[in-house]
Amino acid sequence: MEILQQLINGLSLGALYALIAVGYTVVYGIIQLINFAHGEIFMIGAFGALTAWILIPGESLGIWQLPIMLVVGMVTAVGTSLLTERFAYRPLRNAPRLAPLITAIGVSVFLQEFVRLFYGRIPGFPDARRAIPFPQINYVTGPAIQLGPITLQRAALFTMIALVVCWVFLYVFVNRTRLGRAMQATSQDPDTARLMGINVDRIIMVAFALGAALAAVAGLAWGLRYTNIDFRMGFLAGLKAFTAAVLGGIGNINGAVVGGLVLGLVEGMATLIPGTFGGSAWKDVWAFVLLILVLVFRPQGILGSRVVDRA
């Protein structure tokens, strides 16, 4: 039964990774940039949601606030993401690949520091230099659901449902809309796409925005699940999510989702490893070992990469 329990835990954790991983994969699929700052976009999404809750008068935990928090979180995350794209990455579109990657590290540190230094300075806002308790909204948090021997946290269930909804939305968006098909075309061949009349700059913005919106969902889910947020939460989560994206096959949206779930499962199962190198202390190590193994034996990822190696 312990296995089943860890399976559920792993899946819900994996759902979080999957939501963030989509952002890495769409951006990488189009401009071959590891958007190192994407983890911070996720963090900013969580802070945006928190801000919405603080700005709503009263200390109510009513479920009606959830959509407002979600929308504000998304707007903040998308806005930040588009700003970084416009001012940090776009000028480097044709630079050697080292330059945007280093810029991305800079952006990542900058966003972390920005939140750490300035969030708490707004009157009435909590000091962001420490972990901030996240509002535990009714119904989506609270007493866990018991399914026989298995405990299912409500926030975990919320995360999984959110992933399913987002996945359906993504599927429809990418395959059924003009914009989504333009995105696919651009990721296959940006030059030809441009010749076909696709505004590549706009598609790149859409990719950044799409990733940021899903990251904001993940940020909210994270806050509900782990009950507090801090300015550093994006680093490890982002790293894991990138691992997930590579695992599934970078550039492949379904791959990101599958990769996220697999990574979550591996982490969940790793806690079951008996003996010295098992337990939760080593689960991060196993996650990264998995990444290295995948790169050695199947560099194109589980579902296969959609990116031609243009390096």
Place this chain on the structure above:
Amino acid sequence: MKIPQVITPERQQRLDPTGRWVGIAGGVVLAASAFLPWAYSFAALDGMTLVGYPSPLQYCGMVLGLLVAGLIICSRLIKPRGKIRVGWVRGAKAAATGALVYIAIIILSIAVELGGLINVVYGGWLALLGAALAFAGTRLMIMDKPATLSHAQIGPTLEILLIAVVMGAALFATAFALNIDDGGTFVSFIAFLGAFVAVLFRVGAMGFLSGASQRHRKVLILAAFVVAFLFPFTQGGSDANMSIATQVIIFAAAAMGLNITVGLAGLLDLGYIAFLGAGAFTAAVLSRSAFATADIHPPFIVVVLIAGAVSATLGLIIGSPTLRVSGDYLAIVTLAFGEIFRITMINLDGEAGPNITHGSNGIPAIPDLALFGFDFGKPHVLLGIPLGRFSNYYFLLLVLIAFVILVFVRLNNSRIGRGWVAIREDEKAAEAMGVNVFGLKLFAFASGAFLAGVAGAVKAHQDISVTPDQFIFLESAFLLAAVVLGGMGTVLGVLVGATLLKLLPEKLRFVSDFRLMIFALLLIVMMRFRPEGMIPSQRRQLEFHEEDEELAERIEEEVEETGALKGAGVL
């Protein structure tokens, strides 16, 4: 749409004399203002309240003012002789721009330190006016041709003497800068140095110096190390600056190792700090600390080699599977590896894993080194000048960094180094030409890791304790920033980058909270406007500005003249 040309050649011809006079006037006003008070209170900067007694910073302002005026006058009086040209006007322009920035920083510092611009007194405003006049005046002047002083020769004796003098001046400036406690004064002085060096570059003096040092390379290197060796003697027994200096050297040595991986072979390593950590932990575990977990305590020389070997092995382990994938993946895998290392070091605490490192507490109380009967922990007196604990380590570290630089330079100028360049510029073409791509990449990884391991072993003893939280990702990012900001693939650039990155936070305590943010912004802005770094190697510069035909032509010309690609790595 046609953009109307505001400055036509004719108009520029007409304005040139005006600009000259305005520039001279500005320079003189700036120089004269040094004798007037600049700040209201003695508490600001280094005390600029007296009439007739300039403070050191005011003297610096005076130097810049006189430079502007002097260079403009020289540009009219001294005609070029033969092929040798001096860039007088270029120098004057640089001096004026530098002076304006310098005075602006001083005025801002006064305002910050005393609370408001009201505390800037008439002398300060006069200085600003002078600098602005000089700036405006020199802008109006017609640019002269680039200097060609690198061909000039004044005979070996004078040249060697000159190198010695320049080195001495550098030592003096460093000692002076390090003894400044006040943040504003420090920044201002650095700005002055920057302006001064820029003028030297534009005038062509740097070209001459580099020409001279090319001819007397051995003298130059010897002089550099003599100066570095003399540095502790300028501190009068104080260990405060020496502690910073040792930190700087360890950081620089690690950055130089990373420079092999990133700068020469072009492999982005985001987990490099793990190699330094591996070396430090190896040395700590093998040390005679009461908390060391190994039972054998070999002599330090052996420990250094073991530490280097452990790091290099780690480099091979992480490198061999991942070097087959393209560059971006490598960045993330190395980053993941850095995290694995840190988490593992935390977990090897006896509970989650075997007890090797005492977990997040690390290994404290590592004893000082004792080599050949020389105890590094005790202060010594040499030539009547007391030298503290950190000075002892400083000398050891000098040897270390000399070794690291030697390895770097020798590798760079070898068949291996040329192979790396080929891989960096076009991996597939290199492979087609028969370069052993995989082997060379692996070697770059391992040799960089080895040097970091050696540096880490010394660091463990110098820092007394080793903990996992010294080896977080941010440290890797800092190392990478030192390499990138300084100039990938160069020795001098990386030394300068490492020094600035380590030194500035120590001196800028008043912005300590914003330190990381400034660092991040610096990184972004630098990538945007000067991705090749402060002191780039010319090959790198070309790689980053492929479309810049002018640059390519200039470098080609230089190569024809000197017969070699200068700055491809060495100095």
